Amino acid sequence: MPIYEVQSQRGTLSPDARRALVESITAIHAEETGGPVDFINVIFADLEPDSTYTGGKPSRPVFVRGQVRAGRPDEVRLAIMTRINDAVMAVTDVDPMRVAVVVEDLPSKWAMEAGHVLPEPVAAEEDAWFAKVGARPA
């Protein structure tokens, strides 16, 4: 965790745009949460042509939907959403009205990674978790 899923119609985001988004979403989440980079996932779920509609008409949206651990202040979420929106706008010419960013809280205990239930997003629990899974946070 987190998992950020970018949904758009195939071709909306060029390979360069995708690489740039991976870098910015990863950096934004790490900077705003203060968490380690090593477990930040960004995936692209491409949709087929004729698969995206807004207001009943064909559209070319970009949706970024993140699932993050619950427990951080509202300002963190707002900063993440604002910066991800800007990052999408910087690499594509889609209509700004069609860019949506969702950052959804998930209780830590609803998720497991590397075989261990996730820690609450506080340093002491995270340190203990990293010790358990044997990973070195970046």
Next chain:
Amino acid sequence: MPIYEVQSQRGTLSPDARRALVESITAIHAEETGGPVDFINVIFADLEPDSTYTGGKPSRPVFVRGQVRAGRPDEVRLAIMTRINDAVMAVTDVDPMRVAVVVEDLPSKWAMEAGHVLPEPVAAEEDAWFAKVGARPA
């Protein structure tokens, strides 16, 4: 928002069925919530053959999973789910047992569109939001 995602195996929904579903889901959400049509998204996430199983056996389900802003009465959700289920049944011959409709609440502040955090689903906040983003609600 909302974002309604229709998941089915490629070929389960004909192009005509998809067009009909876009129209009905858009109309249903607009009518039941009283909200503007312009920001209602319907997307199709096609799954490959051999990618859908129910009870451990190959199946051909249709899942409609919507994320909507939290804050509306239960009757609105029930009406949306019932009518979407009927709309799916009207355009495909899949087993009615294999049609699932999920309408998931999302706190407005968990989502941003057009660069602005979404308003609560009440008229005064929505009007202010539309003024900010410079869109005219349909």
Next chain:
Amino acid sequence: MPIYEVQSQRGTLSPDARRALVESITAIHAEETGGPVDFINVIFADLEPDSTYTGGKPSRPVFVRGQVRAGRPDEVRLAIMTRINDAVMAVTDVDPMRVAVVVEDLPSKWAMEAGHVLPEPVAAEEDAWFAKVGARPA
């Protein structure tokens, strides 16, 4: 419900691995919840090459994300997540650090299947639901 969605890059899971995962996820959910097998969905959402990144670098993760009815004890979720993680590890050689399992609660009334709002996960309500939809639980 439930719906378990397995996300991985195309090719990460062999056809045999997928069949094995369908069987284990279905059995695990049924055993741990005591619920009927007939409505347990497992679907695979394949991602394209160059579509999955962790820590900013290309990765080959396996995510299993389930949506289940809310209302069961924490131990049930923990058992489901632990056993699904083990099942994934048993059929693929992906890095254990890149396996994530999410089991997300959904209020029963947020979902409809076979045209009827889902029952709370207690026997009496489930029996009434099965009678309504005319299905025989397996």
